[in-house]
Amino acid sequence: MFSLPRQAVTVIVPRSPPSAESDRLLLRPIAESDLQAIFAIRSRPEVAKFNHPKAPFQSLDDAREWLSSKTFATGPSEVIGCSFTMAIVDKSISTEKEQVIGYVGINSLDPCPQIGYSILPEHWGKGYATEALKMMLTMWWNIPRREMPSLFSRDEEPERVYALCEKDNHGSCQVLKKCNFEVVDELRYDMDELYCWALDMPTSSS
Template identity: 40%
Template sequence: MSSPAVHRPNDTITTERLLLRPLSPTDSQGVFAIRSDPRVLYWTEPDTRGQSDAWLKIRLESDRSMCYTVSPLPSTDDPSPQIFGLTGAHCLPEIGYIFHPSAWGHGYATEALKAWIHMYWQKYAAGHPVLHEDERGYLKAVTGPGGEGSRGVLRKCGFRWFREEEMCDERKGAKQKDLRVLLQEFRLMKPGVER
């Protein structure tokens, strides 16, 4: 796998409890541990190891990707803590986050996403240069069925509902029957821009 196109090794972010760092090829096992859990990818099929590695490879090679791993801050007891989440942009301007169920309910997703958003607008005040001009003034996120927790994280981070879109349900069996799901898009305008 190639090196991330957007990041440099010193692009880490720390919060009161968390360490965020750019995704790297060495994160394969941690990414798979998250993406293979059916509780995490509940409205699509959980990843196989090959699918997870393909997802990682695409993120590492894309100039629109700014994915970060999320782990507890290192301590003397645990100098190399395991990643338990991913946050950031998987395809700018769309952001996302997924966390292993062991990390749910602690506010980590909100804390990590707020820190990532702050870094993004500090670094790219005019929007990321790979984006088209009409995409530079916002970040967006899409939630699926049962995504009440995700919508809560987005609202806490300042995102507002933008629109709904119906699409084919990606779960096993549902796709063949052309069952549909309703997706909700939320947007966060860059600081200083009115809706």
């Protein structure tokens, strides 16, 4: 049975999300100009294998539809129309070439914040997904929150982010472990066996 926990949305998603930078990577809000890069990632069968839908993208229209889906359409009125998905830019690649090697972000807020990410297969095994996810999570925890009603006191139930990952996706499971996520449930979606991972908001960011 497929179900996710419900969590009250208190985050104040900025209309223009911030960027972040490390020695290797730049994370910036994903944009329409990234459609070709999105297509290059999601058209790869080895990427599609562990994503939904599992069919590789066939055209830029598929990438455009995917990008549109990253805009929050449900939740409190103040988050409708916002997005928190970041392009992952490899700073070592010449500006004459495509520098966007992946994406990472919050896919949805309803019923709970759920993350997603993908990296071009040529860049697997370099620690980019782990590094980018940690950077995105720091950005997410640091944006403002509304005061929570006493019914949803953080003292009783910590704010979390969640991730769904197929049990056979060992690489992604390792990324989540390295980012301190823990398995909190096991789910089935169609024919897929999934782990539901969760990460508590750091107390220092409360």
